[in-house]
Structures are given as C-alpha cells and as structure tokens.
Amino acid sequence: MYVEVDPGDYHVLHPRPVYLVVSRSRGGRLNVMSASWVSPISDEPFLIAVSIWRGSLTHEYVSETGEFTVNVLGEEHLETAFKAGSVSGREVDKWGLLGLKPYPSRHVSVPGVEGALGILECVVENRVPVGESTLFIAGVKAVRVNRDLYGRYGWNLGKAxxxxxxxxxxxxVSGRLLLAGRS
Structure with a gap:
C-alpha cells in the first residue's frame, strides 16, 4: 500500500552518493562543500551536472574560476561529509577545520582531497539557474581513482x-554488486 508524501520531499530520491566539491577563489582560498546532487549527464563528452545553492561560497568560487573538483567519499569520510555540509565557508575555513590535505590536479587549479576514493577535475561549460540553485554543467578533464577499489564494473562494491x-x-554505504541476467 502506498502513502502520499509532500511533493516537495526530495528524500524519495535518496540515498544518493555524497561528494566533497572543492572550489578555489581567484585569490587562492580553498573551500569545500558536501553535495549529493551530482550526476553524469553525458558520456561523450563526459559531462556532469552539480546543483549548488546560489548563496553559498562554493557557488561564488565556482562562478569566479569556472573550475572545481568532485571527490568520491567512503564510509571513513562520514564526519567530514557531515561537517562540510553543516557550516558555512563564509564563517570558517572549512578546509582547515576538516584537516583536509590537497591532492594536486593536472588540468585545473583546484586540488582534490587526499584520501578520497576518486577525484574528478571539472571545468564549467554551462550554467542553468534552477530554483534557488545553479546547475553547473561541467566537462570532466581528468579522473583518478583508488586502483584497489575500481575495476571492470566501476567501483568494487565488495571493497569500496x-x-x-x-x-x-x-x-x-554501498554494500554489494548485483548483476542482472542476460536477455
């Protein structure tokens, strides 16, 4: 039996992977936010969409530089993800508060997060205003993954x-890989 819920309750589409989106100001200050509204939207070319609230410092920095990284998190990053999404970068240096270490990028000026399971280097190609947020459409210029956790079907869900x-x-957290039968 179904029950009706508020049409504004986006949780019906959760759980979703949570990522750390790292941005940098023109002056070089780093900021980080938690984001679960991140999605691939094209594979040729590889494009992703990231929804970022217009009032956030991340929005300001991504708008300034047109670059960011998306960092895939494992269960060991639980407290980091929660804290990164609970405080404003306008009030505190989140990078320092969280004790994050930069992982150098090759194609963008924004670093990844050392210890993330995977890092995507992204360059903004388009912006779409949506409600209170902006949907940043970005080309993925480089991807790095923990080689022990990634394989033929993507993430090794027995380990990652x-x-x-x-x-x-x-x-x-993710738990196991299920493969559908062949038709």
Whole structure:
C-alpha cells in the first residue's frame, strides 16, 4: 500500500552518493562543500551536472574560476561529509577545520582531497539557474581513482564502501554488486 508524501520531499530520491566539491577563489582560498546532487549527464563528452545553492561560497568560487573538483567519499569520510555540509565557508575555513590535505590536479587549479576514493577535475561549460540553485554543467578533464577499489564494473562494491546521504545526519554505504541476467 502506498502513502502520499509532500511533493516537495526530495528524500524519495535518496540515498544518493555524497561528494566533497572543492572550489578555489581567484585569490587562492580553498573551500569545500558536501553535495549529493551530482550526476553524469553525458558520456561523450563526459559531462556532469552539480546543483549548488546560489548563496553559498562554493557557488561564488565556482562562478569566479569556472573550475572545481568532485571527490568520491567512503564510509571513513562520514564526519567530514557531515561537517562540510553543516557550516558555512563564509564563517570558517572549512578546509582547515576538516584537516583536509590537497591532492594536486593536472588540468585545473583546484586540488582534490587526499584520501578520497576518486577525484574528478571539472571545468564549467554551462550554467542553468534552477530554483534557488545553479546547475553547473561541467566537462570532466581528468579522473583518478583508488586502483584497489575500481575495476571492470566501476567501483568494487565488495571493497569500496561509497558513502551515501539519506537526509540530515543519516547516511548509509554501498554494500554489494548485483548483476542482472542476460536477455
């Protein structure tokens, strides 16, 4: 039996992987935010869409430089992901607060996060205003993954415990790979 929920309750589409989006100001100051509204939208060329609230410091920095990194998180990043999404970079240096270490990028000026399961280097190609946010369409210029956790079907879900956000303080992780039969 179904029950009706508020049509504005986006949690019906959760849990979703949670990522750290790293941005840099023109002056070189780093900022980081948690984001689960990140999605591939094309594979040729490889494009992703990231929804970022217009009032955020990340929005300001991404708009200034047109670059960012998306960092894939594992269960060991639970507290980092929660804290990065709970405080404003306008009020505190989140990079320092979280004790993050930069992983050098090759194609953008924004670093990845050392210890992330994977890092995508992104350059903004388009911006679409949507409600209170901007949907940044970005080309992925480089991808690095932890070689022990990635294989033929992407992430080795027997080893990689991808962190997913359910809502508020609630998170879960990926567990196992299911393969459909051949038709």
């Amino acid at each position: 415990r991808i962190l997913m956000h359910a809502g508020g303080r609630a998170f879960t």
